[in-house]
Amino acid sequence: MKAGVRVLGIDDSPFTRKDERVLVVGVVWRGGVVEGVLSTHVKRDGLDSTVKLEEMLKKSRFLRQIRIIVLHGATLAGFNIVDIRKLSEGVALPVLAVTKRKPRNRLVKKALKNLKDWERRWELVESAGQAFKFGRVYAQLAGIGREDARKFLSSFRGMPEPVRLAHTIGSGIVRGESHGKV
Numbered sequence: 758m759k760a761g762v763r764v765l766g767i768d769d770s771p772f773t774r775k776d777e778r779v780l781v782v783g784v785v786w787r788g789g790v791v792e793g794v795l796s797t798h799v800k801r802d803g804l805d806s807t808v809k810l811e812e813m814l815k816k817s818r819f820l821r822q823i824r825i826i827v828l829h830g831a832t833l834a835g836f837n838i839v840d841i842r843k844l845s846e847g848v849a850l851p852v853l854a855v856t857k858r859k860p861r862n863r864l865v866k867k868a869l870k871n872l873k874d875w876e877r878r879w880e881l882v883e884s885a886g887q888a889f890k891f892g893r894v895y896a897q898l899a900g901i902g903r904e905d906a907r908k909f910l911s912s913f914r915g916m917p918e919p920v921r922l923a924h925t926i927g928s929g930i931v932r933g934e935s936h937g938k939v
Contacts, residue, residue, distance in 0.1 A: 762824035763787045765795070766919025767810065768939065769833040770927030776801050779834035781809070782927040785819045786919035793819050794926060802835040802872065810839065811847040825909060826852045829920045829939055830860075831885045831897060836869060838881040841899040851901030855910070855917060857939075859895045860888050 763785055770780040783795035797813040799806045814820050826845075831854035832838050845852040865882055869875040888895040891907050893915040898906050910917065916939045929935035 761788045763822045764919045765823045765826045766917055766923045767826065768829040768920055768923040768927055770931040772801055772834060780927055780931060781833055782923040783813065784919045784922040784926065785823065786922065791922060799834045799837050803837045806833045806837040807840040807844050810844055814848050823850060826850055827917045827920050828854045829924060830854055830856045836872065836878060838878050840881050841885050841897060845900035852899040853906060854885055854897040855894050855920060857894060857916060
């Protein structure tokens, strides 16, 4: 992965239990410059995140320029779990699901059991694969090898900047002012 590639960072915005739909923001970033912002909405605790992200990307003029997608974790809007492998294949790009802490799948499984279709969601969690530690973050990988992921993530001090910016923009839109860390 060459330096200066266009990265799409994606994060959901803040939401409450009353919200049926949740804003998801994507930031197209290259070498410290925001080149574009994308958005879509997904259902809170739904199963539409993979399709909605793929649609968002395929409608975008940036798709041909983006070289890697970085999600803030493999879940959006509560338990709307992204099938990172399917997304990677659908847009022919590598996808990383990055978190500051190692995913605690035992706790996730316990929480998922409160939903009627928890088995399907658990399959999606498992399909994301093992989380590998890269510096200050953990990442699940699709369409990219560990060494290339390590090289890419080593260009950031922690959470990749485009993900942090997506978080900040989403928070600012929904709350009127951004706050909180990714």
